[in-house]
Amino acid sequence: MGTTDRMISPSVLTRPVKGRYIVEHSNGREWLVRRLKVVLAGGVVGVLLGGYMTPTWALEPGDPERGKVVYNQYCYKCHGVKGDGNGEVGGVSFPPPANFTDPALWKNRPDSFFIDVITNGYDYGKMPPWWDVISKQEIQDVFAYIKTFRKK
Numbered sequence: 001m002g003t004t005d006r007m008i009s010p011s012v013l014t015r016p017v018k019g020r021y022i023v024e025h026s027n028g029r030e031w032l033v034r035r036l037k038v039v040l041a042g043g044v045v046g047v048l049l050g051g052y053m054t055p056t057w058a059l060e061p062g063d064p065e066r067g068k069v070v071y072n073q074y075c076y077k078c079h080g081v082k083g084d085g086n087g088e089v090g091g092v093s094f095p096p097p098a099n100f101t102d103p104a105l106w107k108n109r110p111d112s113f114f115i116d117v118i119t120n121g122y123d124y125g126k127m128p129p130w131w132d133v134i135s136k137q138e139i140q141d142v143f144a145y146i147k148t149f150r151k152k
Contacts, residue, residue, distance in 0.1 A: 059137050062144025070138050071145050074130070083149030095126060100149035114143055 072081075080087040083100035098105055118139050121129035130139065 059140050062140035062142075064141070064145040064148050066138070067141035067143065067145030070134060070142050074134065075142065078127075083146060093126065095123065097127070100146050101151055103151055106150050111143065114146065115139060118142060 071079075076087055078087045078089045078093065078097040079085055079100065080097075085097045085099035087097065089097075117127060119129060119131045119136075121127050134142070
C-alpha cells in the first residue's frame with residue numbers, strides 16, 4: 001500500500017490530489033463538526049426563507065363563520081343552537097353535553113383541551129371523536145365558533 005492508498009471506512013472524506021482522489025480518514029469529532037455546520041447552514045436558510053414559505057402542516061386560524069356551518073351540521077343536536085347543551089339529544093344523555101355559555105367550563109382550560117375533545121372525544125364515548133369526520137381545519141373553525149358562546 002502506498003501513502004495515498006488507505007482502507008475505506010464509513011467515516012471518510014475524499015479530495016483530489018494531483019488529479020487523483022485519495023481517501024482520508026476523519027475522526028468522529030471532525031465528522032460531527034462538519035455535519036453540524038451543514039445542519040446550521042440549512043437552519044439559517046430555513047429561517048431566512050421562512051417568511052416566504054408556509055409549512056404544509058400549518059393551519060389557518062379558526063374562522064367562526066365556517067365553524068358555524070360545521071357546528072350546525074354536526075354539533076347542534078347535542079350542544080344546542082345556542083351552545084347551552086340543550087339540543088335535541090342533550091336532554092336525554094348523561095352526563096349532559098357541555099354548556100359553552102357556562103364560564104366554569106372555560107375556567108383553567110387551555111384552547112388545546114377543547115381542540116383535543118373535539119378531535120378525540122371525551123368521557124368514554126359520550127362525546128364522540130370527530131377526527132375521522134371533519135378536517136383539522138374544520139375542527140379549528142368549530143372551536144372558533146364555540147368560543148363565541150363564551151360569556152365574559
